[in-house]
Amino acid sequence: MLLAGILLKMGVYDLIRINMELLPHAHSIFSPLLMIIGTIQIIYAASTSLGQRNLKKRIAYSSVSHMGFIIIGISSLTDTGLNGALLQIISHGFIGAALFFLAGTTYDRICLVYLDEMGGIAIPMPKMFMMFSSFSMASLALPDVLWIQAI
Template structure:
């Protein structure tokens, strides 16, 4: 939630995308902390999904900077009117980032939510609290992403940018790179088993080890504290 709010406040395009990445990584922690096979699988799915989506967004940031020579949202505006391909790529990748159904991010977040909700490691009140906080983060994601698209693509045109000779639409190689990233994003979103069947056996073993190790750590912690040597931090005063 903090990273999502921080991303919303950023005026630098690259920083906005970076903080949104931190926000999405929160789902990885929730999935791991669920101690369920589904939650752990969702955490791995979220890492794979965010690797693809984050790469596409940062690539678009670089492509936009090459044309506008600025990363400040206040200096952009109306770019989508003159660059139709860039408009389409920005919109599609942003929809993937906000976990639109049919894309990999949606599958990952649903797996994490269901995995944590069905976990028996926590009480009902704590699970509700975590799910509500995660849901707030999900709600904030379209807020800062759609506002970012509005400032880049819509609104009045910046006369200095329009007059710039480098303000041209996406080249074929740029479209190809984004297409190579979007194909697995959409493919995983429509048929998640493409990747889950690869790592499911590993996540089951990892979850079992976590469930067995956490009670051990909890039980040994008080014993370790009792046996810990008492170290005095007070200065020793020796007689002269």
């Protein structure tokens, strides 16, 4: 929870406070490079996340992938991009920490880490499964109201 909730956000906060405010000319020069790096980060971390069998590693790699969207928003040099990046920082901090908490709690209860061994987890822990599914949909930026109505 420390990595997803605080440490990744500190780097982005430094990009905003130091790059954009103290070095605005350098930020405008290097913003196309930051966009390319953010795009590569999104694709690479998401594809690496799909190959992970460990639940916490999959959440961590998807968290790093989401940070690419924030970098692209910051380097867009628009108010809308910066506001979207700040909203994503706040929401991702809560959602990522909640997913790590639920993964840790699930491990404490069933002592399984690998996803292929966790099949049928909704039967022994239905509330935990519902919360995990809800936060997973929030991580995908899908509205929970529509997902709950589909059930």
